[in-house]
Amino acid sequence: MYSVLLSNVLKFCVLCTAISIAVIPAWLMAVDDVEPISHWQRELARPDLTAQARFDRLLQLAAAYHSVGHLRMAQDTLQQAETVLNPLRDTDDLRRRLLYHSRSDLALSLRLDRQAREAAEHSLSQLPENFPPLLHATLLNNLGNVQSVEAHYVAAEASYRQALGLAEQSGDDILAVRILINLARISSRQQDWTMLFTRLQQVQHRLPKSPVELTQAQVSALLSMVELLLTWYEQVPQPFDEKRKTFVLQLLQQAQSAADRLASPRLQSYVQGYLGYVYERHGEYDTALRATRQAIFFAQQINALEVSYRWHWQVARLFRQQQQREAALAAYRKAVEQLEPMRQALTLGYRDGFQSFRDTTGRLYFELADLLLQPDPNTDKFRLLEARDTIERLKTAELQDYFQDDCLTASAHLTPLGEASPAQTAILYPIILADRLEWLLSLPDGLHQVTLPLSAQTLKDELNEFRFELETRNTLAFLPYAQRLYRWLIQPLESLLREQQIQTILLIPDGVLRTIPLAALHTGQEFLIQRYAIIVALSLSVMPPFSSGESSTPTLLLSGLSVATQGYSALPYVLSEIQAVQHLYPQTSTVLLNEQFTEKHFSEALRHQNFDIVHIASHGQFSNDPDQTWLLTHEGNLTMDRLERLIRLSDLRNEPMELLTLSACQTAVGDDQAALGLAGIALKAGARNALATLWFIDDEASSVLVSEFYRRLQQNIPKAQALQQAQQFLLQQSRYQHPAFWASFLLIGNEL
Numbered sequence: 056m057y058s059v060l061l062s063n064v065l066k067f068c069v070l071c072t073a074i075s076i077a078v079i080p081a082w083l084m085a086v087d088d089v090e091p092i093s094h095w096q097r098e099l100a101r102p103d104l105t106a107q108a109r110f111d112r113l114l115q116l117a118a119a120y121h122s123v124g125h126l127r128m129a130q131d132t133l134q135q136a137e138t139v140l141n142p143l144r145d146t147d148d149l150r151r152r153l154l155y156h157s158r159s160d161l162a163l164s165l166r167l168d169r170q171a172r173e174a175a176e177h178s179l180s181q182l183p184e185n186f187p188p189l190l191h192a193t194l195l196n197n198l199g200n201v202q203s204v205e206a207h208y209v210a211a212e213a214s215y216r217q218a219l220g221l222a223e224q225s226g227d228d229i230l231a232v233r234i235l236i237n238l239a240r241i242s243s244r245q246q247d248w249t250m251l252f253t254r255l256q257q258v259q260h261r262l263p264k265s266p267v268e269l270t271q272a273q274v275s276a277l278l279s280m281v282e283l284l285l286t287w288y289e290q291v292p293q294p295f296d297e298k299r300k301t302f303v304l305q306l307l308q309q310a311q312s313a314a315d316r317l318a319s320p321r322l323q324s325y326v327q328g329y330l331g332y333v334y335e336r337h338g339e340y341d342t343a344l345r346a347t348r349q350a351i352f353f354a355q356q357i358n359a360l361e362v363s364y365r366w367h368w369q370v371a372r373l374f375r376q377q378q379q380r381e382a383a384l385a386a387y388r389k390a391v392e393q394l395e396p397m398r399q400a401l402t403l404g405y406r407d408g409f410q411s412f413r414d415t416t417g418r419l420y421f422e423l424a425d426l427l428l429q430p431d432p433n434t435d436k437f438r439l440l441e442a443r444d445t446i447e448r449l450k451t452a453e454l455q456d457y458f459q460d461d462c463l464t465a466s467a468h469l470t471p472l473g474e475a476s477p478a479q480t481a482i483l484y485p486i487i488l489a490d491r492l493e494w495l496l497s498l499p500d501g502l503h504q505v506t507l508p509l510s511a512q513t514l515k516d517e518l519n520e521f522r523f524e525l526e527t528r529n530t531l532a533f534l535p536y537a538q539r540l541y542r543w544l545i546q547p548l549e550s551l552l553r554e555q556q557i558q559t560i561l562l563i564p565d566g567v568l569r570t571i572p573l574a575a576l577h578t579g580q581e582f583l584i585q586r587y588a589i590i591v592a593l594s595l596s597v598m599p600p601f602s603s604g605e606s607s608t609p610t611l612l613l614s615g616l617s618v619a620t621q622g623y624s625a626l627p628y629v630l631s632e633i634q635a636v637q638h639l640y641p642q643t644s645t646v647l648l649n650e651q652f653t654e655k656h657f658s659e660a661l662r663h664q665n666f667d668i669v670h671i672a673s674h675g676q677f678s679n680d681p682d683q684t685w686l687l688t689h690e691g692n693l694t695m696d697r698l699e700r701l702i703r704l705s706d707l708r709n710e711p712m713e714l715l716t717l718s719a720c721q722t723a724v725g726d727d728q729a730a731l732g733l734a735g736i737a738l739k740a741g742a743r744n745a746l747a748t749l750w751f752i753d754d755e756a757s758s759v760l761v762s763e764f765y766r767r768l769q770q771n772i773p774k775a776q777a778l779q780q781a782q783q784f785l786l787q788q789s790r791y792q793h794p795a796f797w798a799s800f801l802l803i804g805n806e807l
Contacts, residue, residue, distance in 0.1 A: 091119035110139045110150055114157055121161055129161055149187070152178045152194065159197055163204060168680075171201045189230070192221035196234050208241050215241075232261055232276045236283070243283050246290060252299065255280050259306070266312035274322050277310040281329050288336055295336075303333055321362065324353035328366045335373060344373050364393035368419050375426065387423040391445065394419065412456040413449065420449040424486055428493050428504065436474060439502055443495050443595070446486055446565070450594040457731050458681055458695070458739060474502040479558045483548075484595070487511050487566050496548060498555045505547055515567045517543075522571050526750050528795035537577035537794075545576060545583065552587075559588045559775055563595055569727045572749060574782060575798035582786065582794065588779040591803050593735055609713065611640050612660055614647040615672030620689055626719060628758040629672040635762035636670060639769050653690050658701050667713045669702070669742075672761075674751070675720035677732045684732050686717065695732070695739055702740050714774070715742040718761050718800075721751040737803050744774055744804030756796035760785055764800075778802045 095116035099109065113136035120129035137154060144151050159174035175198040182191065199214035215238050222230040235258045242251035258280055262273055269277070284303050288295070295303065307330050314322035331347035334340075347369045354363035371386035394416065427442040475497060476482045482497035492514060494505040521536035562573055574584035583589070613636055617629040630648070637644045645664065647656050652673070661669075674687040685692035702712065715737060737745035746764065748757075763784045767777035778800060785791040 091122070092116065095119055106139055106143060107147070107150070110136050110143075113139060114153060117157060117161070121157075121164065126161065126164055130165075133157055133161065148183070149190065152190070156194055156197055159201065163200060168201070168205055172205070175201045187225075188221040189225040189227055192218040192225060192227070192230060192234075195221065196230070196237065199234075199237060203237070203241055203244070206244075208245065211241060212238065228261065229270075229272045229276070232258055232273070233279075235261070236276060236279050239280070239283055243286050248287055248291075251283065251287060252302075255283065256302075266309050266316065269309070269313035271317055271319065271322070274310050274313045274317070274319075277306050277313075278322070278325050278329070281306050281310070285329065285332060288332070300333070300337065304330075307333070320353040320356040321359060324350045324359065324362050324366070326350075327353065328362075328369065331366070331369055331373075335369065335376075340373050340377055344370065347373065360393045361397050364390045364419075367393060368422075371422070375422075380426065380429075380431065384423070384426055387419070387426065390419055391423060391448070395448070413453050417449050417453070420445050421486075421488065424493075425488050428486065428488075428506075436502055439495060439504055440474065442486065442493075443484060446484075447594055447596040450565075451596065453731065454593065454735055454738070457728060458735065475499055476561070479556055480561060481548075481552055481555065481557045481559070482561045482563065482595070484563045485565050485568055487514065487568070492544075494548065496551060498551060498557070500555065503551060505551075507543065507547060509543055511566075514543075518567045518571050522749075525571070525575060525798065526795055528793045531793075533575070533794065534577060537575055537582075538579055541576040541578055541583065545573075546578075557587065559590065561590045561592060563592055567727050569731055570749070572794070572798040572801060575794040582798075584779055584782050584798075585786070588775040589802070590775045590805075591801050592805060593731075593738060593803075608643055609640070609667035610664060611636065611644045611668045611670060612647070612657075612664070612666040613637055613644055613670045613672075614652045614657060615670075615719075616649055616652055616674070616687060616689060618649050621687065621691075623674050623687055626672070626674070628755050629719070631755070632672050632718065632758035632761050633670070635758065636765050639762075639765050650689055652688055654688055654693055654697070654701075657688065657693070661701050668716065669712060669714075670716040670718070672716075672718045675717055677720055678728075681732060686720075695736065699739050699741065702742070712740075712742045713744065715740050715745045715747075716761070717745065717747040718757055719751050720748045742804075744802065746774075746778065746800060746802055748799040749801060750799045752796060752799055754796065756785060756791050759791070760797055760800060774802055774804070 095112050098112045099116065104112070113132055117129045117132035117136060120126070120132060133154070136157075140147065140150055140154060155174045155178035159171045159178065162168075162171035162174060175194070178194045179191075179198060195214050195218035199211045199218060202208075202211035202214060215234050219231055219234045219238075222234060235254065239251055239254035239258065242248075242254055258276065262276065263269055281303060284299075284306075307326055310322070311326045311330075314326050327346045328350035331343045331345075331350060334343035334346060347366050350366040351363055351370070354360075354366060367386050367390035371383045371390060374380075374383035374386055424442040424445045427438045427445070476499055478499055480499075484495040484497065486493040486495065489511050490508075492507040492509045492511075494503075494507065496503040496505055517536060517540060521533060521540060524530070524533035524536060527533070560573070562568075572589075574582060574589050576583040578586070613633045615626070615629040615633050616623075617626050619625040633646060633648060637646060645660055645666075647653075647660065660666075671686055675685065677684050681695060685694050686698065687693075702715075717736065736747060737743065760781050763781035764777050767780055768774065772780065782797045782800065785797040791797060
């Protein structure tokens with residue numbers, strides 16, 4: 056029975072753990088004429104199943120869901136399998152280890168690396184002497200995948216090599232080939248192209264030479280080899296030399312013959328699509344176009360949108376390279392149209408810890424926006440709106456990707472994307488392209504396009520240096536950067552801003568622009584915050600719900616740590632900060648300070664009081680990994696997921712809180728994903744607005760600024776102007792004029 060279970064589960068899981076779903080998805084695990092999900096659902100409906108049989112079918116159903124990117128369904132199914140197995144855990148060691156293996160594999164897809172590692176280690180702990188070598192090899196292969204994603208390459212190689220020996224001992228050639236491909240993948244990640252080529256040749260020697268002998272799994276292995284070689288293509292500016300080009304074409308010709316014999320449209324589609332890509336890279340555009348259209352034809356036969364969108368994207372690039380703009384636009388639009396229904400599965404489906412959705416599939420959106428924004432007699436306001444809408448779709452996917460939460464944007468307010476902004480307000484929407492920066496500027500009189508000849512790399516380097524110098528409060532080294540960035544980014548817009556009498560800027564930052572405060576740019580005479588109030592929002596289309604009007608007597612939960620705890624330094628000014636705010640709202644404030652600021656007390660307070668404002672003054676870290684994003688309580692770390700659940704589960708909360716303040720956070724210089732997490736905190740926590748810091752200010756300045764901000768809120772001054780005036784208050788004091796003291800604070804939300 057165990058051999059049958061292993062055979063069926065490994066059909067999905069062994070191949071599944073090898074690569075990223077985002078690169079090569081369901082076709083590696085699925086057969087075109089089989090519907091494994093419906094098959095295992097029917098099997099589970101049988102009334103005569105034992106507990107063991109039910110567990111086996113649940114595990115296989117979870118693997119089938121996983122293979123097609125239905126990760127939440129896979130997660131729920133594994134939970135059911137665990138419930139069935141619980142009474143048998145002490146007596147059924149093999150099934151227990153298979154469950155850990157499946158959980159580890161799924162956690163990798165969900166980018167829960169720590170959970171993946173823990174489950175992989177559990178699956179291998181205290182193995183008995185007579186443990187089946189095939190399952191042992193499978194578990195070690197999975198551990199190697201986890202170690203590889205975590206960039207522990209030496210450990211990963213050791214795990215893979217041990218797994219390879221056991222696979223060979225078991226006589227499982229497919230698993231052995233898959234492990235060798237995983238070793239080649241390490242070479243690819245380390246950009247050791249010579250070793251990659253060598254290892255792929257070793258894989259080739261293990262596969263049958265004749266296409267007639269190739270099984271579907273072996274064709275899949277061939278195409279995995281091609282995928283790695285194409286990754287190499289992406290990294291090198293010039294085409295392959297003749298030797299390597301011949302090697303790729305030989306692999307594809309072998310795969311093509313086998314795919315035709317197997318009559319597998321999915322495999323045929325990938326073969327033709329990859330051929331098209333190789334010819335594209337070598338400038339043979341007509342041949343590339345014919346092959347890519349064949350790829351689309353095969354994908355359409357099985358309605359494989361997760362395949363066909365890639366080939367429409369490839370067609371778009373080919374038309375673009377041949378200066379056929381309208382044909383390229385049509386193909387780009389078709390690619391995006393086909394991507395949208397399965398975008399959620401892709402954003403939640405990475406096994407590669409090095410590339411986000413933005414870095415891979417996100418390029419499609421930027422290429423379409425780039426073409427829409429290029430100078431052309433046909434470029435009109437509708438194409439400007441289409442370009443902005445295209446990037447908005449990417450921002451939505453990026454949020455889901457970062458927080459790994461497909462429900463996050465569903466509960467947000469969907470703002471209609473109009474042309475004009477409210478009176479005296481400018482909406483600055485940057486689109487950062489490789490060779491230029493495009494501002495889409497919404498003003499009361501409509502939408503404007505301003506093109507700046509500023510490359511993405513130049514902008515990134517300048518902004519990173521600016522941010523680095525900005526935090527050093529004892530020098531003026533930041534000033535040349537602040538003035539240069541003003542001249543580059545804002546000065547070209549100033550005449551439009553003056554004409555419309557703009558007082559407030561709503562910035563929708565992208566990429567590295569998320570990591571710096573626009574307020575600290577300098578005109579040569581004054582900081583930008585002295586001209587404009589500034590708000591930051593994640594996107595135009597996804598925002599926290601709009602305010603229905605602030606309470607004249609808001610209720611506040613004031614929490615923080617002023618003492619040292621858990622190895623973190625004391626924050627002495629937190630005490631004065633909280634006392635100052637409490638003094639402004641003495642009747643409606645609840646305070647949790649130091650020993651009282653625990654998750655338990657925090658949770659109880661939120662459950663029993665519908666607070667309008669939650670203020671947390673404590674060490675906080677925002678990372679490019681949401682699992683490493685947290686706020687410090689007296690007894691542990693409060694993650695963003697946990698904070699969201701605590702706030703949303705309040706017994707009395709019928710609508711979002713008005714303001715979440717985090718006054719001691721920090722993000723790393725140049726880490727735009729960490730800054731995305733910071734900017735997304737209001738949306739994640741279910742707050743209309745957030746006041747947060749890009750870097751930590753261990754000084755009385757933070758206490759003064761926060762107190763002044765709340766003082767102005769008490770006077771019913773809008774939040775954007777309240778923050779502007781508080782920052783200006785510090786600027787008027789000689790000891791706090793350096794932007795390191797005041798520029799860190801950002802108002803994130805939707806209040807104009």
